[in-house]
Amino acid sequence: MGSIKLLTIRGxxxxxxxxFPLILVLAAFQFGLAGADWVRGAVFGVIVTLxxxxxxxxxxxxxxxxxxxxxxxxxxxxxxxxxxxARMENLPERPSQELLMAVAGPVASAVIGATxxxxxxxxxxxxxxxxxxxAIAEGRPQWTHLLPYLAFVNIFLAAFNxxxxxxxxxxxVLRALLAAMMPYGRATxxxxxxxxxxxxxxxxxxxxxxxxxxxxxxxxVYIGATQEGRMTQVKLALxxxxxxxAFSRRALPVGxxxxxxxxxxxxxxxxxxxxxxxxxxxxxxxxxxxxxxxGLKEHGPTAAIHRVMRQSYPVASxxxxxxxxxxxxxxxxxxxxxxxxxxxxxxxxxxxxxxxVYTLVSARPGLLRGEERERLKNREAENxxx
Ligand SMILES: [Zn+2]
Numbered sequence: 550m551g552s553i554k555l556l557t558i559r560g561x562x563x564x565x566x567x568x569f570p571l572i573l574v575l576a577a578f579q580f581g582l583a584g585a586d587w588v589r590g591a592v593f594g595v596i597v598t599l600x601x602x603x604x605x606x607x608x609x610x611x612x613x614x615x616x617x618x619x620x621x622x623x624x625x626x627x628x629x630x631x632x633x634x635a636r637m638e639n640l641p642e643r644p645s646q647e648l649l650m651a652v653a654g655p656v657a658s659a660v661i662g663a664t665x666x667x668x669x670x671x672x673x674x675x676x677x678x679x680x681x682x683x684a685i686a687e688g689r690p691q692w693t694h695l696l697p698y699l700a701f702v703n704i705f706l707a708a709f710n711x712x713x714x715x716x717x718x719x720x721x722v723l724r725a726l727l728a729a730m731m732p733y734g735r736a737t738x739x740x741x742x743x744x745x746x747x748x749x750x751x752x753x754x755x756x757x758x759x760x761x762x763x764x765x766x767x768x769x770v771y772i773g774a775t776q777e778g779r780m781t782q783v784k785l786a787l788x789x790x791x792x793x794x795a796f797s798r799r800a801l802p803v804g805x806x807x808x809x810x811x812x813x814x815x816x817x818x819x820x821x822x823x824x825x826x827x828x829x830x831x832x833x834x835x836x837x838x839x840x841x842x843x844g845l846k847e848h849g850p851t852a853a854i855h856r857v858m859r860q861s862y863p864v865a866s867x868x869x870x871x872x873x874x875x876x877x878x879x880x881x882x883x884x885x886x887x888x889x890x891x892x893x894x895x896x897x898x899x900x901x902x903x904x905x906v907y908t909l910v911s912a913r914p915g916l917l918r919g920e921e922r923e924r925l926k927n928r929e930a931e932n933x934x935x
Pocket of ligand 1: 608609612654655710718
């Protein structure tokens with residue numbers, strides 16, 4: 550949501566976030582205001598930024614292709630004003646795989662930078678290396694500066710991403726190395742803290758130099774590091790837990806021939822806001838709060854539920870892994886997911902159920918059953934070996 554698809558490469562949609570053009574505007578201003586000929590500077594700024602993002606796409610593709618080689622599904626690559634993100638369904642399990650995946654991006658940037666550098670060296674006079682940075686800074690860019698500048702920035706990107714702190718790629722490398730010596734959770738916490746510390750430092754530098762871009766990057770780094778930490782916490786807290794322990798068997802189903810008004814009544818009485826639609830024991834559809842509202846608007850309260858309900862939606866079985874189901878739920882943008890055995894409806898797993906389990910488990914890890922604790926430990930031991 551909030552992004553526009555540009556193209557698809559190897560089955561991966563490359564999308565542009567709607568805020569992406571902001572960086573082009575910023576580049577036009579920054580390059581344009583630097584010198585006398587502001588139109589020329591602005592055009593140069595926009596073109597150089599677009600070409601830089603071609604490099605960013607290749608960087609993210611490198612991560613994605615390695616991840617796909619390890620069986621990870623890559624949902625999309627999104628271009629944001631401050632960089633690109635490859636969204637993956639589940640990260641490679643083993644630290645060694647995560648390490649290779651993390652290193653692939655910076656390696657791609659370094660190769661692009663080195664190639665452009667070599668082309669510069671073969672086609673342009675050597676003086677260009679001394680000229681291009683001051684010329685661009687002083688607002689008198691030449692088109693011949695494009696090649697060495699792109700070479701320079703791609704090498705910089707490779708180096709910046711190897712800083713050993715989350716959310717940079719180097720943070721993943723660091724965690725993978727630490728995870729060989731200590732539990733995964735602690736390794737993550739260390740890489741997250743370094744990232745947050747670095748963000749504060751960058752923010753301070755940006756403030757002292759009154760550089761908005763540096764302050765924005767600092768904010769980006771801080772949020773990224775914090776999100777990574779939280780994501781890992783949730784994953785570890787839910788690791789080894791099954792849907793069967795978390796879902797509610799008392800969820801009320803509605804019938805396909807009931808009216809929308811019936812579902813509204815149940816919602817108002819405070820039972821639920823999302824309903825499984827059942828024909829006898831059999832689950833035949835799902836009616837969310839949004840479906841009810843839309844149905845009321847389009848068909849009125851007397852319309853039968855089967856006209857409004859959705860027929861394609863994710864389901865879970867009691868044996869499914871809780872973390873995976875949580876991912877499935879947030880990808881589908883649902884607040885609840887029906888739990889079935891075969892086609893028979895068993896109950897509903899809601900976001901609230903998940904939050905309860907998460908709170909309980911992270912407050913008192915002892916609540917995990919013995920066997921689940923064992924599996925957690927085994928997983929950590931197995932990770933440490935790789
Ligand atoms: Zn990267």
